[in-house]
Amino acid sequence: MGINLPGLITQLISFAILVFLLTRFLYKPVVKLLDERAEKIKKGLSDAETASKGAEEAASKIEEELSQARLEGKKLVEAAREASNQLREDEKEKIAVEISQMMEKAKKEINSERDNAILELKNRFGELVVDAAGKVIEKEIDEKSHSELITKALEEKAL
Amino acid sequence: MNKSIILPFFLILFITSILGGAIGGAFPFGGFFQSPIAHIQLPGEIIPGLGFTNTSLTLWISMALLLAFVFAATRNMKSIPNSRLQNIAEVIVEFFVNLAQTISGGEKGRRFVPLVLSIFLCVVVSNWVGVLPGVGTIGIVESAEVVYSHKEHKIDSCHSSDHGSDHGSDHGSDHGSDHSKEYTCKEALKEHLVVFNKIPGLGISYLPPGRGEDKIKNGGGVVLVEDVINNHSKVESGKLEGKSAGRLLPILRGANTDLNTTLAIAIVAMVAVQFWGISALGVKKYGGKFFNFSSPIMLFVGLLELIAELARVVSFTFRLFGNMFAGEVLLVAMMFLLPFIGIIPFMGLELFVGVIQAFIFSILTLIFGITAISDHSEH
Known part of the structure; x- marks a missing residue:
């Protein structure tokens, strides 16, 4: 059959050396490389997952902020509108007050003007009456009867 | 060439x-292509002048090719x-790593991979080298005297006869020149030799x-040892002019067609299995698989396990050897029956068998x- 000890030992040693060399130069480096690559891929995938999660979070945050901002803006607009309304209201009131004051003033002025006019008219009218009466009676009446006459005429007139 | 030509061409x-x-x-x-069928020999032949067998040489060449890759x-x-x-190396290693992890169910399978991978690569490369052209067909021509003495040495009746004592010890070295000796062994004289043509001046013969x-x-190509040695001048002299009769001793022969190679790999594998078992379970627990004295039945079961373990070495050895040797013989026979073209499918078959056997x-x-590393006592 051909089995002999020297041949067997030769092949045993050859094969053992081959196993050693293959382990050292094929198995170990390749497995190391494969493991490193698997690790890298795993890390890359988890990184990508974190990144996408972060992006999602950021997007939702932005959405939230945006809606808040919108709400705030609405509030601001509302407030501004209210304020302007208020302002208009106030202005209107103010103007009304001013107008009424002016009207009051004008009324007063008109009244005082009228009083003055009346007074002046009274005075002028008295002179006129005296002149007219002097002309009528054609005689100078004295000072005393003069003022008596005026007063009497005025009283009659006023009545 | 279009399709309609290919089929008739190959036909x-x-x-x-x-x-x-x-x-x-x-x-x-x-x-017109035929030649005498090659001599088939079970053990690996020792290459004269080198001291190791042609199967060893092929194994080393295969290993060198593998390591170069x-x-x-x-x-x-x-x-x-x-x-x-690098891709090829990665694919091979990754395949075995994944396989080991799948079968053993986890990272612990990795310890097996270096040896399993080495066995696969060594066996597959040496099997494939064995199919290469030139392996088994290029070699040294052994002379009729050498063939005679090899055969005589194997047969007891010749060996122990009148001149057996003075040939048992100095076998091999001086038979070619030993003209004083008598050639009396009948079986050895009937050995077939092949007639080669010589290329003058180069010392190279070819078939x-x-x-x-x-x-x-x-008109054939075969001559008997006795025709060359005893009746050289008488019968064949004219026919052997410018030719040499002998037997081809191939320089290269498939490494796994030698039982020493397959047995060596099987021993390494089974020793490693025992080592894994002991290192995983401890000497006591692992030894308990084989030597269990708790009951007569368990003792018997343990003995069976021990025998099975030894039988695995034998089955490893002979499975690979049988397949590869049969493949070699098949190729020789097919080369004899269907030279050049007809042999091609059988070479393909041998490449396939080479992978399958390495994988098995x-x-x-x-x-x-x-x-070996699984704990049976837990079940």
Whole structure:
């Protein structure tokens, strides 16, 4: 059959050396490389997952902020509108007050003007009456009867 | 060449192959490629002057090829591979790592991979080298005297006869020149030799096609040892002029067609299996699988386990050897029957068998290893 000890030992040693060399130069480096690559891929995938999660979070945050901002803006607009309304209201009131004051003033002025006019008219009218009466009676009446006459005429007139 | 030509073309080649081989030799016009069938020998032949067998030489050449590939593939590895060799190496290693992890169910399977991978690669490369052209067909021509003494040495009746005592010790070295000795062993004298043509001045012989299994005096290529040694001048002298009769001793022969190689790998594998078992379970627990004195039945079961373990070495050895040796014989026979073309499918078959046998050897090692590290007492 051909089995002999020297041949067997030769092949045993050859094969053992081959196993050693293959382990050292094929198995170990390749497995190391494969493991490193698997690790890298795993890390890359988890990184990508974190990144996408972060992006999602950021997007939702932005959405939230945006809606808040919108709400705030609405509030601001509302407030501004209210304020302007208020302002208009106030202005209107103010103007009304001013107008009424002016009207009051004008009324007063008109009244005082009228009083003055009346007074002046009274005075002028008295002179006129005296002149007219002097002309009528054609005689100078004295000072005393003069003022008596005026007063009497005025009283009659006023009545 | 279009499709309608290919089929007839190969058909013609195939018919030529059949006609040129030994089958065609039966017809007067055929047999133009034929040659005497090669001598088939079970043990590996020792190459004269080197002291080791041709199967050892082939194993070393296969290992050198394998290591050259491995160095080239892993010399400059990158995480993003840019060489195909690295891809191939990665695919092979990853395949076995995944397989070991799948079968053993986890990271613990990794300890088996270096050996399993080595067995696969060593066996597959040496099997494939055995199919290469030139392996088994290029060699040294042994002379008729050497062939005679080898055969005489094997046969007890010749060995112990009148001159057996003075040949037992000095076998091998001086038979070619020992003209004083008598050639009396009948079986050895009937050994077949093949007639080679010599190229003058170079010392190289070759086997010309066209000579069949017939004797040389009938136009064939075969001559008996006795015709060369005893009746050299008388019968064949004219026919052997410028030729040499002898037997081819191939320089290279498939490494796994030698039982020493397969037995060596099987021993390494089974020793490793025992080592894995002991290192995983401890000497006491692992030994308890084989030597269990708790009950007579368990003792018997343990003994069976022990025998099974030894039988695994034998089955490893003979499975691989049987397949590869049979493959070699098949190729020799097919080369004889269907030279050149007809042999091609059988070479393909041998390449396939080479992978399958390597895979079986390595996977069985893996499975035995996993069985060894699993704790039976827990079930």
